[in-house]
Amino acid sequence: xxxxxxxxxxxxxxxxxxxxxxxxxREPEAVFWVFVFPVLLTAGLGIAFRNQAxxxxxxxxxERGEASxxxxxxxxxxxxxxxxxxPEAAAxxxxxxxxxxxxxxxxxxxxxxxxxxDERPESRAARLLVDDALQRAAGRSDxxxxxxxxxxxxxxxxxxxxxxxxxxMNLMGSGLWGLGFTIVxxxxxxxxxxxxxxxxxxxxxxxxxxLSRLTLLIIEVGALVGFALLxxxxxxxxxxxxLLAICLLSxxxxxxxxxxxxxxxxxxxxxxxxxxxxxxxxxxFSGVFFSASRFPDALQPFIQALPLTAVNDAxxxxxxxxxxxxxLAPELAIIAAWLAVSFTLAVRLFRWR
Amino acid sequence: xxxxAASSPxxxxxxxxxxxxxxxxxDGLDLxxxxxxxxxLLGPNGAGKTTTIEICExxxxxxxxxxxxxxxxxxxxxxxxxxxxxxxxxxxxxSEKLTVGETVRLFRSFYRRGPxxxxxxxxxxxxxxxxxxxxxxxxxxxxRLALACALVGDPTLLFLDEPTTGxxxxxxxxxxxxxxxxxxxxxxxxxxxxxxxxxxxxxxxVAIVDxxxxxxxxxxxxxxxxxxxEHVVEFALGQGARVDEGALRGVAGVAAAARRDGTxxxxxAELHRAVPALIAELHRQDVQLTELRTHSATLEDVFxxxxxxxxxxx
Numbered sequence: 245x246x247x248x249x250x251x252x253x254x255x256x257x258x259x260x261x262x263x264x265x266x267x268x269x270r271e272p273e274a275v276f277w278v279f280v281f282p283v284l285l286t287a288g289l290g291i292a293f294r295n296q297a298x299x300x301x302x303x304x305x306x307e308r309g310e311a312s313x314x315x316x317x318x319x320x321x322x323x324x325x326x327x328x329x330x331p332e333a334a335a336x337x338x339x340x341x342x343x344x345x346x347x348x349x350x351x352x353x354x355x356x357x358x359x360x361x362d363e364r365p366e367s368r369a370a371r372l373l374v375d376d377a378l379q380r381a382a383g384r385s386d387x388x389x390x391x392x393x394x395x396x397x398x399x400x401x402x403x404x405x406x407x408x409x410x411x412x413m414n415l416m417g418s419g420l421w422g423l424g425f426t427i428v429x430x431x432x433x434x435x436x437x438x439x440x441x442x443x444x445x446x447x448x449x450x451x452x453x454x455l456s457r458l459t460l461l462i463i464e465v466g467a468l469v470g471f472a473l474l475x476x477x478x479x480x481x482x483x484x485x486x487l488l489a490i491c492l493l494s495x496x497x498x499x500x501x502x503x504x505x506x507x508x509x510x511x512x513x514x515x516x517x518x519x520x521x522x523x524x525x526x527x528x529f530s531g532v533f534f535s536a537s538r539f540p541d542a543l544q545p546f547i548q549a550l551p552l553t554a555v556n557d558a559x560x561x562x563x564x565x566x567x568x569x570x571x572l573a574p575e576l577a578i579i580a581a582w583l584a585v586s587f588t589l590a591v592r593l594f595r596w597r
Numbered sequence: 598x599x600x601x602a603a604s605s606p607x608x609x610x611x612x613x614x615x616x617x618x619x620x621x622x623x624d625g626l627d628l629x630x631x632x633x634x635x636x637x638l639l640g641p642n643g644a645g646k647t648t649t650i651e652i653c654e655x656x657x658x659x660x661x662x663x664x665x666x667x668x669x670x671x672x673x674x675x676x677x678x679x680x681x682x683x684x685x686x687x688x689x690x691x692s693e694k695l696t697v698g699e700t701v702r703l704f705r706s707f708y709r710r711g712p713x714x715x716x717x718x719x720x721x722x723x724x725x726x727x728x729x730x731x732x733x734x735x736x737x738x739x740x741r742l743a744l745a746c747a748l749v750g751d752p753t754l755l756f757l758d759e760p761t762t763g764x765x766x767x768x769x770x771x772x773x774x775x776x777x778x779x780x781x782x783x784x785x786x787x788x789x790x791x792x793x794x795x796x797x798x799x800x801x802x803v804a805i806v807d808x809x810x811x812x813x814x815x816x817x818x819x820x821x822x823x824x825x826x827e828h829v830v831e832f833a834l835g836q837g838a839r840v841d842e843g844a845l846r847g848v849a850g851v852a853a854a855a856r857r858d859g860t861x862x863x864x865x866a867e868l869h870r871a872v873p874a875l876i877a878e879l880h881r882q883d884v885q886l887t888e889l890r891t892h893s894a895t896l897e898d899v900f901x902x903x904x905x906x907x908x909x910x911x
Contacts, residue, residue: 250706259706263695270694433690441654442707442750443680597656 256444260452267426268460274421278464282414283471286407290476293402300326301370304335304344311350318381319348324373345370348378398477399564407472408559409532414464415491416526416552419498420519422460423453424506428515431506437597446596453499461495462488469563481566490562490572490579494555497579500586501551507593526552554578605668606630607754607785608653613662615648615809622648623659624809630754635776635786637800639793639896641906645809646789647687650758653787654684667754680708683752685743687759693732697723700731701745708750721745721775737768744775755779757788761795773798793896805900812903820899826852826864827894830872833860835885844882848874853902862901864894 252258268274303319305312307329319327327348330338338344339359345367346360356378360367398404430436439449465488472478480487505522509515529543530536530552539547547553558575561567610628614621623645630636638646651657653664655671655678664671669678691700702714712720718727721741726734734742740760747755760776761769769792776799780786790796796803797817805813805820813820821827834840845854845863850871854863865871868891879886901907 254702254706256706259703263692263699263703266699267692267694430692434686434688435690435692437656438684438686438689438691438746441656441679441682441684441686442704443676444707445676 257448257451257455260444260449261455264426264452264456265460268422268456277421278414278418278460279467282410282464282468286403286410286468286472287475289406289410290403290472293406295401298324300324301346301366301373302338302344303327303370303374304330304338304347306330306332306335306347306349308350308352311352315348315350315356315378319374319377321381322373322377325370325377346374348374399479399481401476403472403476404478404564405535405560406533407468407476407478408563409556411465411468411491412494412530412552412556412559413527413532414468415461415494415555416498416523418460418464419457419495420502420505420523422457423499423502424509424515424519425512426453427503427506428509428512431595431597432510432512434597440596450503453503454496457495457499458492461491465491478563480563482562482568486562486567486569486572487559490555490558490576493576493579493583494551494558497551497555497583497586500583500590504586504590504593507590508595526550529553531556549578551579551582554582605665607632607634607667608636608787609663609665610649610653611663613649613652613664614660615645615652615657616660622809623652626662626806626809626811628804628811630785630787631802632785633783634801635780635788635799637796637803638787638789638806639791639796639800639803639900640789640806641791641900644806646791646806647758648809649806650756650787650789651686654682654756655679680750681753683747683750683755685740685747685755685757685760687762689743691731691739691742691746694730696728696730697734697742697745698727700742701749704746705749711749711751714749717745717749720748720778722771735768737764737771740764740768740772741775744772748779753784755784755786757786759789759791761790761792769795793900796896803896805896805903807900807904813899817896820896821894824852824864824894824899824902826866828865828868828871829892829894829898830863830865830868830875831860831888831890831892832863832875832879832886833888834879835887838884840879840884841882844878845875848878850874855905857907860888862898864898864902 301324303325305315305319305327312329316327316329319325328344335344335347339347339361345364346358349357349359351357358371358374360371362368427436430439440446469478469480469487473480501522505518506515509518529539529547530550532552536547536553554575558572558579561571561575606629608628608630610626613623613626615623626645626649628636628649638649640646648657652659653666655666655675666678667681671678695703697718698714701717705711705714705717718724721744723738723741723745726738731739731742744757744760747757757776761772764772773795776786776788780799788799800817802814802816803820804811813823815823840861842854845851845861848871850865850867852864852866854861863871863875872891876886897907
């Protein structure tokens, strides 16, 4: 009843990798967070921040009989403005609550007063539009002839900005959780100890994580980028090869970081705390939802050194600007450094029992 | 098998010591298992059994002492040595999302030679559960799965750490039958347990371990015979009753008498002489008997005799 010759499916590395897949796909929550959630988030953000056709700016004109009616008529000739006569109190109210961008008060002595909040960009724009419309109506003519061409380029919208950020965030989350959680869970259940009591190669055990992460990565990246491309036309201007290379290196780096965080922890609570401690600053600083350049210059060296910042910058440069290898090199170097340092430390600190 | 494995004992341990931060777990322990023997380490929780077996399994480093497994030391060609051992740890939880078949196949893949996955599953009688997830198995079925994973490499030496702890009597008996069948195939086994029935039924020789040392060694029969009194009479008295202990020891045929938790335990050589004499003595002292039991002396009584404590403090 003994057997010696076996097929490739009975190679330990294949079996270990199959275990990784089974454990992942038999956990519906994990599948949701890794594959479905990023797509839903992209859909939500893409719809909420979609670019809308320009809406006319609302203007309140304070009732002054004939004078105010003339102002409303003059403003009505501009397609960009929607003017409405209001009593003084109601106009002040509308301005305060943001229902109108500016209030226009014709003076009895002739001339006009603009009331607006100069800290609101739309109010400043409204002032220029209103002034332009009224001056033209009063007979001003332009000295320079201008023509307009309106441009709506994919790549400059919010959804274009946020998709590479979500992709980076997802690579970080699945790398850290995928390794950290599984390893600590196996240590807690004494399964790690049981495994090293067999002739199993420890290298193959770790390699099974790398192999399974890399194949899942293709689905993960494909689902998110594919959805963003089809639903919102988010551009992928760089080569697919460079996009995949960035994702691959990032997945390895975050996997190594996950291994490092899991190298000693004995409880799920312990490793969860560590993960959140590591991920939270990156969610905020690394330019997932808004640009990292909004933070003060003093913080920039720290922010630029974070792995997720490098990943997001590289993904944006490749997808949105079609950057080549030379442009991506500094970011790739930062990611590779995180991979090397995390992996070296993890191997040194790792406890099997 | 290799020449060294055939000529040297399956397991040889001398002067083993292991200290953790604040406790000495193993304190100068010696063992030698003979070929084809099932050897039991019997002792209460915390006696150092698990530490000892995990040092033998190459999972824990000893502070001192010599360990030869199949004639080899840990630290040289470990993977080759591991392929000759079958190991069942205390409280391993296999991945709940895998099926029985997938788990056995995974473990089988680590060994170059051994029985087929189907054969191992049949050995531990889990054929019907082959496609079931580990999460749905009962405690006894999980222990049989652990045994299957220990057998996949056709081991020369099998380590079983508390294989039946926490199981119901029926599952325990089922597991004993499996271990007996493995024994019949002539392989050596090192087993730890705190169940004396288990040691008595399965083990050819038993080492009683307490505070990290072997305090008695022999076949279960020899150990019981060492008590020089083969039966134990246990009795309890009515509330407030007092007994003249000296007079009790003076009864003909009584080898020892001791009181613990309100119950007297008296060891005697011949029941048919000692019990009537004991009852007559209690009658003479005019104390009321509320309970009376007798049993043949067991390893448990040996342990009580040697340590003054019970194996299981329940």
